[in-house]
Amino acid sequence: TPAQWWRVTTSGVVMLTAQSSTGQLGAWRLRATNVRYLAVDGSRPTITVDGVETVDGQISGPPGLLPPASDLVASAIVSSRPAPKLQPGAWQTGNPIFLAGLPRDTSALRARLYATVGSDSEAFTYIADALRSGLVPADLRAALYRVLATVPGVEITSAKASIDGVIGVGFGRLDDPHSLRPEIVIDPTDGAFVGERTVVERQIDGLMAGTVIDQTTVSRALVSTVPANVVARFPH
Numbered sequence: 001t002p003a004q005w006w007r008v009t010t011s012g013v014v015m016l017t018a019q020s021s022t023g024q025l026g027a028w029r030l031r032a033t034n035v036r037y038l039a040v041d042g043s044r045p046t047i048t049v050d051g052v053e054t055v056d057g058q059i060s061g062p063p064g065l066l067p068p069a070s071d072l073v074a075s076a077i078v079s080s081r082p083a084p085k086l087q088p089g090a091w092q093t094g095n096p097i098f099l100a101g102l103p104r105d106t107s108a109l110r111a112r113l114y115a116t117v118g119s120d121s122e123a124f125t126y127i128a129d130a131l132r133s134g135l136v137p138a139d140l141r142a143a144l145y146r147v148l149a150t151v152p153g154v155e156i157t158s159a160k161a162s163i164d165g166v167i168g169v170g171f172g173r174l175d176d177p178h179s180l181r182p183e184i185v186i187d188p189t190d191g192a193f194v195g196e197r198t199v200v201e202r203q204i205d206g207l208m209a210g211t212v213i214d215q216t217t218v219s220r221a222l223v224s225t226v227p228a229n230v231v232a233r234f235p236h
Helices: 096-101 106-114 120-132 138-148
Strands: 005-019 025-039 046-050 054-060 077-081 155-163 166-172 180-186 193-200 212-223
Touching: 005 193, 025 212, 106 120, 106 138, 120 138, 120 180, 120 193, 155 180, 155 193, 155 212, 166 193
Parallel strands: none
Antiparallel strands: 005 025, 005 212, 025 046, 025 054, 046 077, 155 166, 166 180, 180 193, 193 212
């Protein structure tokens, strides 16, 4: 119903490169969960809970380094953004009016996308941005996958891409300047968007080829209310 909320949960790890407390350069995976409550009708402010960050492992640097505590989120942070309907229509905002207005025809949707972006790399990124919102309806999601297959350089890079134990098909595109390969991971059984990950394609800055430097899963559920402990901290 319009009064309900979409609870969109993004969970995974991101890479932090920083100097340790001893001044040595290192890279770490930081794990955290982000939960957003978005009004189904798009008319109420979005409430976001950014969870505590923990060190999930060291990627590079001398063994045993720890990142500075100042680079970690030490407690959950509740924040808000304007209602989705009040945000500008864009691929990144999850505005329901904007998403409803996007073509479902592959050619028309591709033309709309490329009228906005300036390169194939941006086209890949914008598709990922839209899927990451967790609000893309199934018919538009299928159309975005069809457009994704037409983007030059995009290919199936992992038949069994694993993100936190969830297996899907990875569609990737090599970002040559950085030797990194971003992947969009899709559940082959039902077409659900599993999440994203970034893989090192060639050794760079002490990172071995094949290293996954960040990965996130995205899931959503329909809920009737926002938890009272979140509402109590909501910045009106």
